[in-house]
Structure formats: C-alpha cells, structure tokens
Amino acid sequence: MYMYIKKDSHQLVIGMPKLANWQAVNNITDKTKVDFIKYLDEDIPKTLVDLGAKIIPSSKPTMTLEELKRRAVIIFGEIDKKVNELETMIKDLEKERK
Numbered sequence: 001m002y003m004y005i006k007k008d009s010h011q012l013v014i015g016m017p018k019l020a021n022w023q024a025v026n027n028i029t030d031k032t033k034v035d036f037i038k039y040l041d042e043d044i045p046k047t048l049v050d051l052g053a054k055i056i057p058s059s060k061p062t063m064t065l066e067e068l069k070r071r072a073v074i075i076f077g078e079i080d081k082k083v084n085e086l087e088t089m090i091k092d093l094e095k096e097r098k
Contacts, residue, residue: 014053016044024065025072 001016019037028034045055063071 014048015058021068025069 001014003012003014005012018041020041022028023034023037028037045053049055
C-alpha cells in the first residue's frame with residue numbers, strides 16, 4: 001500500500017496492488033491462505049470506502065502473470081545480490097576485528 005498527497009492539492013491518494021499478485025508470484029495454493037487473500041482484496045478497499053475514500057480505477061494496464069513473475073525474479077535476484085554483498089562485508093569486518 002502506498003499514499004501520497006498530490007502536489008499543490010489537498011488530495012490524499014492511496015493505492016494498493018491486489019494481494020492476489022503476491023499469491024500468484026509466490027505460488028500460494030493453500031486454500032485457507034488463498035481464501036484469506038481474496039477476503040483481504042475485497043475487504044480493504046471496502047473499509048477505505050466506508051471511511052470516505054472514493055475508488056478510482058487504475059489507468060495503467062494490468063500486468064500479465066508472466067510479466068509479474070519476470071519482474072519478481074529480477075527484484076528478488078537484486079535483493080539476493082545485495083544480501084550476498086552485505087554478508088561479505090560483515091565477514092570482512094569480522095576478520096578485521098580479529
């Protein structure tokens with residue numbers, strides 16, 4: 001979920017990708033989890049509307065599952081690379097301490 005105030009306005013914009021995207025990318029198939037994700041994808045926007053929000057459909061095209069998975073692989077690959085770099089830095093620092 002993200003929020004921002006449009007420049008030169010008093011309008012708060014709240015956006016949230018569907019949790020079903022995470023379900024698809026992470027291959028979540030457990031029925032209890034899938035049902036809960038569906039519930040949240042419906043309940044969160046409903047709750048925001050109950051609080052006074054107005055739903056405006058996204059003007060951006062929806063990504064295909066294949067594109068979403070491709071982007072997730074790239075992002076997770078970048079995260080793994082950074083984690084490896086940090087682990088190397090920690091090991092180097094530990095060696096320097098000795």
